Amino acid sequence: MSEDVILKVRDVYRTYDIKGGLFKKASTLTAVKGVSLDVERGTTLAVVGESGCGKSTLARMLTMIDAQTSGTIEIDGLPIDISKTGISKEMRQTVQIVFQNPYGSLNPRQKIGHVLEEPLLLNTDMPPAERQDLALQMLQKVGLQPEHYGRYPHMFSGGQRQRIAIARAIMMKPKLLVLDEPVSALDLSVQAQILNLLADLQDEMGLTYVFISHDLSVVRYIADKVMVMYFGEVVEYGTRDDVFNNPQHEYTKTLFAATPRADVDSIRKRLAAKAA
Amino acid sequence: MSLLEIRNLKVEFDTAKGPFKALDGVDYTVDPGEVLAIVGESGSGKSVAMLAMMGLLPNTATITADTMTFEGLDLQNLTAKDRRKVIGKDISMIFQEPIASLNPCFTVGFQLGETLKTHTDLKGRQIKDKVVDLMTSVGIPDPAGRLNAFPHQMSGGQCQRVMIAMAIACSPKLLIADEPTTALDVTIQKQILDLLVKLQQDSGMGLIMITHDMGVVAETADRVIVQYKGRKMEEADVLSLFESPQNPYTKALLSALPENATGDRLPTVSDFAEAGGF
Numbered sequence: 001m002s003e004d005v006i007l008k009v010r011d012v013y014r015t016y017d018i019k020g021g022l023f024k025k026a027s028t029l030t031a032v033k034g035v036s037l038d039v040e041r042g043t044t045l046a047v048v049g050e051s052g053c054g055k056s057t058l059a060r061m062l063t064m065i066d067a068q069t070s071g072t073i074e075i076d077g078l079p080i081d082i083s084k085t086g087i088s089k090e091m092r093q094t095v096q097i098v099f100q101n102p103y104g105s106l107n108p109r110q111k112i113g114h115v116l117e118e119p120l121l122l123n124t125d126m127p128p129a130e131r132q133d134l135a136l137q138m139l140q141k142v143g144l145q146p147e148h149y150g151r152y153p154h155m156f157s158g159g160q161r162q163r164i165a166i167a168r169a170i171m172m173k174p175k176l177l178v179l180d181e182p183v184s185a186l187d188l189s190v191q192a193q194i195l196n197l198l199a200d201l202q203d204e205m206g207l208t209y210v211f212i213s214h215d216l217s218v219v220r221y222i223a224d225k226v227m228v229m230y231f232g233e234v235v236e237y238g239t240r241d242d243v244f245n246n247p248q249h250e251y252t253k254t255l256f257a258a259t260p261r262a263d264v265d266s267i268r269k270r271l272a273a274k275a276a
Numbered sequence: 277m278s279l280l281e282i283r284n285l286k287v288e289f290d291t292a293k294g295p296f297k298a299l300d301g302v303d304y305t306v307d308p309g310e311v312l313a314i315v316g317e318s319g320s321g322k323s324v325a326m327l328a329m330m331g332l333l334p335n336t337a338t339i340t341a342d343t344m345t346f347e348g349l350d351l352q353n354l355t356a357k358d359r360r361k362v363i364g365k366d367i368s369m370i371f372q373e374p375i376a377s378l379n380p381c382f383t384v385g386f387q388l389g390e391t392l393k394t395h396t397d398l399k400g401r402q403i404k405d406k407v408v409d410l411m412t413s414v415g416i417p418d419p420a421g422r423l424n425a426f427p428h429q430m431s432g433g434q435c436q437r438v439m440i441a442m443a444i445a446c447s448p449k450l451l452i453a454d455e456p457t458t459a460l461d462v463t464i465q466k467q468i469l470d471l472l473v474k475l476q477q478d479s480g481m482g483l484i485m486i487t488h489d490m491g492v493v494a495e496t497a498d499r500v501i502v503q504y505k506g507r508k509m510e511e512a513d514v515l516s517l518f519e520s521p522q523n524p525y526t527k528a529l530l531s532a533l534p535e536n537a538t539g540d541r542l543p544t545v546s547d548f549a550e551a552g553g554f
């Protein structure tokens with residue numbers, strides 16, 4: 001592999017211990033079983049799967065919220081194993097995350113300016129004036145106005161809040177951005193705006209995305225590579241065109257069959273079947 | 277005769293900043309055995325219309341309509357007591373969040389039985405049998421065993437099946453499904469949509485699907501109403517809507533679908549709003 005690979009994951013496992021009770025034996029649950037993947041700089045990997053398949057656990061390990069049980073994660077050549085080495089400010093700056101629900105991920109009592117400056121305050125020694133400049137720049141970059149700086153989250157719509165969450169994530173100029181279902185809580189028209197914003201930012205800043213989603217139409221639009229997870233295991237991994245045109249695993253096929261089709265031919269077929 | 281007929285429905289909410297118009301003169305009709313989809317983004321008034329019809333809005337809402345009838349019965353001047361005889365029996369509703377709409381303190385069997393106790397003359401043993409029948413018809417495995425399960429012991433898809441069972445318990449003539457699959461995975465979504473359509477075809481009831489997902493519309497509806505900011509933008513049968521959308525907003529909505537994307541950027545509704553002027 002060339003040195004262009006920014007995220008390298010090899011055979012990662014994550015198990016959780018489940019406590020026993022009076023009538024229940026203690027057991028372990030393996031949420032992620034032997035996941036390996038490579039993501040090249042400036043590309044997008046989409047992780048698809050149903051709830052409980054381990055895709056969010058994977059995201060938590062990539063963003064250093066949670067440690068892996070075994071296996072190696074390497075981000076831009078830097079090995080990550082927070083259970084052994086802990087976590088440094090430099091490591092924090094390499095990866096950031098955007099969560100699904102923009103209503104839940106912003107503190108209602110924090111002004112937007114403060115939301116954006118906090119990562120800098122915690123991780124850098126930047127003077128306050130510079131932080132403010134940077135925050136104002138970032139607001140414009142994600143399509144908001146400078147006057148939004150002093151406002152509170154409740155004054156914004158869902159789409160605007162997701163823009164704020166994205167702005168906060170890229171304040172540190174991370175190399176890797178993990179997006180955990182960033183558009184599934186949004187309306188169709190707002191979803192299109194956010195997807196466009198993400199594409200623009202990727203071009204402009206050379207960002208690498210790990211995009212977690214269960215919406216295949218969004219994945220098809222945004223991804224370069226696609227990984228399908230099922231019960232903690234990777235069942236399909238390849239370029240977008242390979243996975244969409246020639247799915248190998250039974251589960252991937254089920255997933256494609258279940259996705260609602262909004263083209264005229266499918267509607268005609270359905271109406272014909274109904275009339276018969 | 278139409279099953280449901282609403283003409284010129286207006287809903288206004290009193291707010292601190294003065295009245296807010298949530299719905300501005302919209303007509304709805306549903307025939308028996310028809311699947312009507314109401315599509316729109318949040319704030320378009322799609323849920324408000326159905327809640328107004330069922331009398332579920334808070335009293336800050338002012339509801340006016342020229343006609344609002346269900347099978348010829350005037351819903352506007354109904355007393356609360358008479359309304360309760362219709363709602364839950366002839367008209368029933370499925371909500372978006374299955375886990376939040378079930379009471380966590382009671383078993384699903386009890387909650388299903390409650391509907392039957394209120395609206396039918398069934399007693400004791402008969403209720404239990406009927407509940408098991410209902411759970412079988414919505415495809416819950418081991419229905420007799422699941423009677424005593426609490427909502428938290430079931431998955432989201434299972435809870436939505438219980439909600440559907442509850443809604444069809446009294447064989448309603450009109451079923452309203454308010455974003456029934458938004459909280460669910462695609463594979464489960466498919467099962468729930470198939471189930472709803474099957475139940476609808478078997479019983480011949482009218483079905484109103486409220487959704488913002490064009491895919492769901494394409495998979496289920498006969499006729500579609502597109503709403504935006506409390507106004508009806510377009511009404512058409514499903515095929516002509518997708519084939520040749522007339523209204524600029526509908527066109528915008530359809531081209532914002534990622535699967536219709538051509539080129540690098542997705543067109544957004546605001547791009548069209550400038551050109552189309554809605």
